[in-house]
Amino acid sequence: MVGAWQRLNASMGQGPANARRVDEASLRELGVHPAISSDGDHDDLPSYVPRDFDDELRNRIAHGVDRGCFVLLVGGSSWGKTRSLGEAVRVVVPDWWLVQQARTQEIHDLLAAPTEWTVLWLDELQRCFGADPPLLREHLVTLVRTRMIVVGTLWPDSYLRFKRLPAEGDDVRAEARLIDFARVISVPKAFNDTERSRATEIAEVDSRIKGALAVSDAGLTQVLAAAPDVVTSWEQAPDPYSKAAISATAEARRLGVQSPLPATALPNAMVGYLAPAERVVPVDAWLDRALTHATGRLHGAVSALSSVAGEEAGSVAGYVVADYLAQHIGKVRRTECPPDSLWTALVTHVRNVDDLRRLAGAALTRMRYGYAEQALRRLQLLDLRRRRLIQPPPTPRLLDPTPIRAV
Numbered sequence: 001m002v003g004a005w006q007r008l009n010a011s012m013g014q015g016p017a018n019a020r021r022v023d024e025a026s027l028r029e030l031g032v033h034p035a036i037s038s039d040g041d042h043d044d045l046p047s048y049v050p051r052d053f054d055d056e057l058r059n060r061i062a063h064g065v066d067r068g069c070f071v072l073l074v075g076g077s078s079w080g081k082t083r084s085l086g087e088a089v090r091v092v093v094p095d096w097w098l099v100q101q102a103r104t105q106e107i108h109d110l111l112a113a114p115t116e117w118t119v120l121w122l123d124e125l126q127r128c129f130g131a132d133p134p135l136l137r138e139h140l141v142t143l144v145r146t147r148m149i150v151v152g153t154l155w156p157d158s159y160l161r162f163k164r165l166p167a168e169g170d171d172v173r174a175e176a177r178l179i180d181f182a183r184v185i186s187v188p189k190a191f192n193d194t195e196r197s198r199a200t201e202i203a204e205v206d207s208r209i210k211g212a213l214a215v216s217d218a219g220l221t222q223v224l225a226a227a228p229d230v231v232t233s234w235e236q237a238p239d240p241y242s243k244a245a246i247s248a249t250a251e252a253r254r255l256g257v258q259s260p261l262p263a264t265a266l267p268n269a270m271v272g273y274l275a276p277a278e279r280v281v282p283v284d285a286w287l288d289r290a291l292t293h294a295t296g297r298l299h300g301a302v303s304a305l306s307s308v309a310g311e312e313a314g315s316v317a318g319y320v321v322a323d324y325l326a327q328h329i330g331k332v333r334r335t336e337c338p339p340d341s342l343w344t345a346l347v348t349h350v351r352n353v354d355d356l357r358r359l360a361g362a363a364l365t366r367m368r369y370g371y372a373e374q375a376l377r378r379l380q381l382l383d384l385r386r387r388r389l390i391q392p393p394p395t396p397r398l399l400d401p402t403p404i405r406a407v
Helices: 002-011 054-067 081-092 104-112 137-145 156-163 174-180 193-203 207-213 220-235 240-254 266-273 287-294 323-332 340-349 353-365 369-390
Strands: 069-074 097-100 118-122 149-154 183-186 305-309 316-321
Touching: 054 069, 054 081, 054 149, 054 183, 069 081, 069 137, 081 149, 104 137, 137 149, 137 174, 149 156, 156 174, 193 207, 207 220, 207 323, 220 240, 220 323, 240 266, 240 287, 240 305, 240 316, 240 323, 240 340, 266 340, 287 305, 316 323, 340 353, 340 369, 353 369
Parallel strands: 069 149, 069 183, 097 118, 118 149
Antiparallel strands: 305 316
């Protein structure tokens, strides 16, 4: 009865300042990244795919209902830790107060008037390290003793950096002592087989999960989170050269080139995506800058382009485009034929026979018969070279053993 009365009292507005109920806070407000979009989407976020660590996470939070707790999820950017934590508190304590503090000073203010039935949300705890005033272990101990549930997330590099510090003496950092107070749950970077099986079932009714599962160059959570920013990195590229590099690589994929676009082919392939005035600028003035933007990692996981190593150390053989971005650009430009510069670069530099065969087919479909002929001629030449390499050497002729008669 007392517990029910306290919950009712909390719901009537007796919580801490600037608080709201857990079930009134959207997952986006809690810090969950926006997800990829798909035709027919009506919800802000895709369906949640249960993780194997959910039971442990929710049990630890439930344990804190009567005695308080500090639970910390450790995982990289876009590994799904914030979504899992948000789903957990919404299931276990939906009618509790939720406090999101932007500055450590606000946590100190909460210490002056702690309240029960309150969740303190500390997403990306590393932002509190080195802050003024500092956030110390003693502060969270005080809050937990008032039966407050403290939950947070932390990046692995921050966790490991402070855990490696000396365990004794004056050199112990305040951050390490704070982390040691938490119940730490590790969040894996990728889904295991069981989790992917659950995702496959959910994909039957959620097109965004289905689309993310089809991407091979990143984990499901990274694709869901990073894909919108990858698209933005193309749509809002800082200069025309960066956008041209991404466009050329993506459209090479659309024309059937599955192998990396050769690094030697990229500058010439980009020409048709640039305005005449932009083509005048020397390649050395913009190529490195464009590739730095295109290959920059977003959310620590996905980039518009990924470089493929060459045979020599430090060399780049070519570039591949992110799966999701290739699909997006293919939809956006499906009615546009790629420029002549791309066709020329591809029929000149592509060496994979299967790529050339697909390229010739794409040229025929688009009535670019000249490029189809060039691709087929090159395909024939490469096939001839291949046959010569595997053809066994000719059998040497044996001399006639019959002796020569004297005349």
